[in-house]
Amino acid sequence: MAIQSPSLDIAGTAPLGAALTPVSRGYWQSVRRRLGRDPVTLICGAVLLLIVTSAVFAPLLGLADPYKTSMIRRLYPLGSPNFLLGTDELGRDMFSRLIYGGRLSLFMGVTPVACALLIGGSLGIAAGFSGGWVNMMIMRIMDVFYAFPSVLLAISLSGAMGAGAENTLLALTLVFIPPICRVSESVTTQVRGFDFVDAARASGAGALTIVRVHVLGNVLGPILVYATSLISVAIILAAGLSFLGLGVKPPEPEWGLMLNTLRQAIYVNPVLAALPGVMIFITSICFNLMSDGLRAAMDVKA
Amino acid sequence: MSALLEVRDLDVTFMTPDRTVHAVNGVSFDVKRGETLGILGESGSGKSVTLRSILRLHPEHRTRWSGSIKLEGVEILTMDRRTLNDLRGQKIAMIFQEPATAFDPVFTIGHQIAETVRRHTGKSESDALKRARELLEMVRIPSPAQRLKAYPHEMSGGMRQRAMIALALSCNPSLLLADEPTTALDATVQIQVLLLIRELQRELDLGVIFVTHDIGVAVEVSDRIGVMYAGKLVELASVEQMVDAPRHPYSRGLLASTVQGSMRGQRLEAIPGAPPDLGEVPTACSFAPRCKFAEPQCVSAPPTLGSVGDSHLVRCVRAEAPA
Amino acid sequence: MDALVPRQDRAKDRGGPAQPLLLAEGLRKHFPVMGGLLGRTTKVVRAVDDLSLSVAKGETLGVVGESGCGKSTVARLLIRLLKPDKGTMVLDGDPVDEPHGITVAELRRQVQMVFQDSYASLNPRLTIAETLAFAPKAHGLPASEARERVRDLLAKVGLEPDTYMERYPHELSGGQRQRVNIARALALRPRLVILDEAVSALDKSVEAQVLNMLVDLKDELGLTYLFISHDLNVVQYLSDRVLVMYLGKIVELGSVEAIYGNPQHPYTRALLSARPSMDPRKRTKEAPIQGDPPNPIDPPSGCRFRTRCPFAEDVCARLEPQLADTRAQAVACHMRVAGSGHSKAAAP
Incomplete structure (x- = not known):
């Protein structure tokens, strides 16, 4: 049941019994307020911030050289003096490599999603807003890509184009365009059905103006939330491709690749071998939880 | 004859992390068998909240109740879950504005009514189906035998509403709660359903509480009408008293602002302003800010419900004053 | 007084007071219903069928009918949110969307619309x-x-x-939001405002405020209204002429006095007597007609009202009654046409 908001509906005739709250709260302000009350999302955000900043500023942190190998100090266990997290199979400092590895892994996770967001989002909004045969054309093409499981598609594209970071990025972008397009199309179709879009059309405004003013503000939120949840998938896929030897080439530090090269160490020092996996796990779960938290905070009928 | 349902000093408060809403503040009324009480109010007046409290349909962890609701002398607000579940459907039934919510789209109407009959009475399947057919006949659905096999989406709005009434009456309740059951219906269908509810109430000697925002509908079905405003009953009177001589300024305003065709060309007497926020327990008359008769006395303390004659109750300090 | 809309800023009156502001001729809109395995069109909803109407300058034309009668479709056709399958429109002498006529954009500058749902029609952001x-x-x-x-x-x-x-919209009450919607419709200084159930979702006391305001605005700005509602009382209060629709067709059209004082079509009569009486001593004893309106997919042959009409005869199933002028109003009923073959019709 609707509870009336505290306000006076008047034509200047009512005796004023209550005062209107002078400050008006916008949508994003209320979202921020809700996020502020959600500890899980806040913690995830903080962890991600820590991982991202340390990765970005890795060269300034005074870490050991992540490329410097040593045949003598291979596979030091965790907690060794000077090597907080031990060393890998070639004697490189694990801590330094994990931090530096974040640079590539995060880059490989975020970039394809961002590119796919730009392309898939535009296509989806165009399809959703135009409807009719434009929608049909775009969405049927997306369905073709959708028919392949994303892992398989990524592997086959990378395999066909050859190993390397650029090709991995390209393959992952192609993998993420269809799902983002589909989500964008469905939220846009929903928004297009609202009377305020009809009212805007009835005011004689052009399609681009209507999309910019009335559609974007209402669909960007849900699309971004969805894209955030894809970042974790992208990180895992990128790591997976590297693990299979289809992605980044050694000796670059990258979590997936590190997982691969530490494979042999699993019987010698299993904890050490699992560390890159732990990083992947933490990062992706943080992205996922944060995306859930954002969705909850934005999914409010004010 | 004692009352079928007694509601005393009912308070309902909803607590959410964002805000507290005092939706119902001290509502008391009785309903007798064979009587229809209409509860009239605008959105946010607490009329539906009051009605739903009788079946305790609000989410338990966010709702605070106080006061008392007794059905045939048995307290409902403190009743345990199992007894409450027996009460729902068996003694008290409810019909809603949107019949689509009452039926499962994947089963036929007949199956769903028969299922309810079986669950509550333990009848055999064929007996339950026979009973379902009788019920459809009772609510005047044409060719009931065929309609038993229809799915909810195959029926028109009016037929679905009738089927929902049949479902509600399947276990012979003594009290029927109706929450705006005709609001979504077309005019020519609405009058059919109103007449049906009135006839069934007489035939089955039901007590009915009929919640609506439409004065015309309330006058058409009710024996007594209670007017609610900001979570309080501001006036309770027989339907004749209410139409002929409403005493509370809000009831009067509501009647005056209801558009009648004959008012053509005249200026409508609108009540200025909007209902108050229910965030706090009112310390004065909630209607005072919109009332053209407001005096200092109105804002000093909340007025009490006083009698102004033959079972006519009004919550206004000026109730004794001539109209 | 008229500070908001200096007359010269608005579209000029061209044809003089006698020329209808908006004329629609033979409007038709059928919606295909997708069905079957391949999403083929299997059925059509005949929402509006060959409907003609004219709105005179400065009047309020009321449109009443039950859900599914096509009244909202008419509103959307008139402002071209929907493209009619057939039919022509003329705005103050200018054909719309035709060579030598005016564009749809120009139509929308002069014709605006207020929607029912005050919340959905405002962008929450x-x-x-x-x-x-x-x-x-x-x-x-x-x-x-x-x-x-x-x-x-x-x-x-x-x-x-x-x-x-x-x-923001969520900080306003329903009545305030609907005032904003009305303000938006006036923003382009239109001549005709289509009000599609514009007060139906409001509480009664707020509805009265908004109705008073609509009356004031019309006088002040010299507007013309097309007022669509299912509430017969409100339509009677506001309208000069009334159009009654049933299943996509006009069944009766006339002055408000004629429609409410002397309704000719059995459906109009039923609608009027289905109103609650507001008098506990004179309660309705019997529903004027039984059943629900039929589905606009596959409407009945001949007269579309015949399945619920107490006076239906053979001729009603065979022939579709045309809208014919009687003395005060136009009615689409065989009983009102001399020599139609209906036993209640006058001899030719």
Whole structure:
């Protein structure tokens, strides 16, 4: 049941019994307020911030050289003096490599999603807003890509184009365009059905103006939330491709690749071998939880 | 004859992390068998909240109740879950504005009514189906035998509403709660359903509480009408008293602002302003800010419900004053 | 008095008072219903079928009918949110969307619409000022002038500009939101405003406020209204002429006095007597007609009302009654046409 908001509906005739709250709260302000009350999302955000900043500023942190190998100090266990997290199979400092590895892994996770967001989002909004045969054309093409499981598609594209970071990025972008397009199309179709879009059309405004003013503000939120949840998938896929030897080439530090090269160490020092996996796990779960938290905070009928 | 349902000093408060809403503040009324009480109010007046409290349909962890609701002398607000579940459907039934919510789209109407009959009475399947057919006949659905096999989406709005009434009456309740059951219906269908509810109430000697925002509908079905405003009953009177001589300024305003065709060309007497926020327990008359008769006395303390004659109750300090 | 809309700023009256402001001829809209395995069109909803109407300058034309009768489709056709399958429209002498006529964009400058759902028709992410300034800006008004117009509009609909300009829709009550919607419809200074169930979702006391305001605005701005509603009382209160629709067709059309005082079509009579009586001593004893309106997919042959009409005869199933003038109003019923073959019709 609707509870009336505290306000006076008047034509200047009512005796004023209550005062209107002078400050008006916008949508994003209320979202921020809700996020502020959600500890899980806040913690995830903080962890991600820590991982991202340390990765970005890795060269300034005074870490050991992540490329410097040593045949003598291979596979030091965790907690060794000077090597907080031990060393890998070639004697490189694990801590330094994990931090530096974040640079590539995060880059490989975020970039394809961002590119796919730009392309898939535009296509989806165009399809959703135009409807009719434009929608049909775009969405049927997306369905073709959708028919392949994303892992398989990524592997086959990378395999066909050859190993390397650029090709991995390209393959992952192609993998993420269809799902983002589909989500964008469905939220846009929903928004297009609202009377305020009809009212805007009835005011004689052009399609681009209507999309910019009335559609974007209402669909960007849900699309971004969805894209955030894809970042974790992208990180895992990128790591997976590297693990299979289809992605980044050694000796670059990258979590997936590190997982691969530490494979042999699993019987010698299993904890050490699992560390890159732990990083992947933490990062992706943080992205996922944060995306859930954002969705909850934005999914409010004010 | 004692009352079928007694509601005393009912308070309902909803607590959410964002805000507290005092939706119902001290509502008391009785309903007798064979009587229809209409509860009239605008959105946010607490009329539906009051009605739903009788079946305790609000989410338990966010709702605070106080006061008392007794059905045939048995307290409902403190009743345990199992007894409450027996009460729902068996003694008290409810019909809603949107019949689509009452039926499962994947089963036929007949199956769903028969299922309810079986669950509550333990009848055999064929007996339950026979009973379902009788019920459809009772609510005047044409060719009931065929309609038993229809799915909810195959029926028109009016037929679905009738089927929902049949479902509600399947276990012979003594009290029927109706929450705006005709609001979504077309005019020519609405009058059919109103007449049906009135006839069934007489035939089955039901007590009915009929919640609506439409004065015309309330006058058409009710024996007594209670007017609610900001979570309080501001006036309770027989339907004749209410139409002929409403005493509370809000009831009067509501009647005056209801558009009648004959008012053509005249200026409508609108009540200025909007209902108050229910965030706090009112310390004065909630209607005072919109009332053209407001005096200092109105804002000093909340007025009490006083009698102004033959079972006519009004919550206004000026109730004794001539109209 | 008329500070908001200097007359010269509005589209000029061209044909003089006798020329209808809006004329629609033979409008038809059928919606395909997708079905079957391959999404083929299997059925059509005949929402509006060969409907003609005219709206005179300065009048309020009421449109009544039950859900599914096509009244909202008519509104959307008239403002071209829907493209009619067939039919022509003429706005003050200018054919719409035809060579030598005016464009749809020009039509929409002169015809505006207010929707029923006050919440869904406001963009939740925009402030009231942004919503109101949208159309004027889209038509090239500079920001400062648009802002000035927003202030005028809010004042016109009884909302204090300084208090409401920077608010969001969810901070307003239903009545306030509907005032904003009306202000938006006036933002382009239209001549005809289509009000599609514009007060139906409001509480009665608020409805009265908004109706009073609509009457004031019409006088002040010299507007013409097309008022669509299912509430017969409100239509009677506001309208000069009334059009009754049933399943996509006009069944009766006439002055408000004729329709309410002397209804000719059995459906109009049923609608009128289905109104609650407001008198506990004179309660309705029997429903005027039984059953629900049929589905607009596959409407009945001949007269579409015949399945619920107490006077239906053979001729009603065979022949579709045409809208024919009687003395005071036009009625589509065989009983009112001399020599139609209906036993109640006069001899030819």
